Amino acid sequence: MTRTPALAALLASALAFAAHAQQGPTDPQIAQIVVTANQVDIDAGKLAEKKAHGKDVRQFGKQMVTDHSAVNKSAVALVTKLHVKPEPSDTSASLKKGGDENLAKLRKLKGKDFDKAYVDHEVEYHQAVIDAVDKTLIPSAKNEELKALLVKVRPAFEAHLEHAKHLQMELGQ
Structure with a gap:
């Protein structure tokens, strides 16, 4: 399976953070980062709802x-409560850029080619996000409520990864 440039940028950012864990x-x-990562998947999911060939892929997009809208709602409510103003970083910028590049690629595809590209990206993206949550975000979070939110939503990301892998197998990849 080939890695997309967006995913490579995400992984590079996560590894750079891990190298400077302190x-x-x-x-x-x-x-x-949390809001951006979720928005990237919301945007791709909306496109899949409209363009996916297979019913299962459309349903997964939905x-x-x-799910990611709910996580963003929780994240925004928490940062509002904590009076924390989200601050851009190289990682959030990389996520946004990668998400935009993925959407541009997906918009050019149709039918089963769209389904394959969307599902492949979802597998890689969710794995990369889980790795970033585990290796960078949770260890770096200072506020216990923010850390608790990350821990709470992690199983959903894991479930998404497993669902995407299942779809990948069904699509014969």
Whole structure:
């Protein structure tokens, strides 16, 4: 399976943070990373709802929109409560850029080619996000409520990864 440039950028950013774990992202940066990562998947899910060839892929896209919108709602409510203003970072910028590049690629595809590309990206993206949550975001979070939110939503990301892998197998990849 080939890695997309967006995913490579995400992984590079996560590894750079891991290498500087004592500095890591700040809580405001983590907040922005969380919101951006979820928005990237919401945007891709909305496109899948419209363009996917297979019913299961369309349904998965819809689930991504629903689930990641709920996570963003929780994240925004928490940072509002904590009076934390999300702060852009290289990682959130990389996520946004990668998400935009993925959407541009997906918009050019149709039918089963769209389904394959969307599902492949979802597998790689969710794995990369889980790795970033485990290796960078949770260890770097200073606020216990922010850390608790990351821990709480992690199983959903794991479930999304497993669902995407299942779809990948069904599509014969």
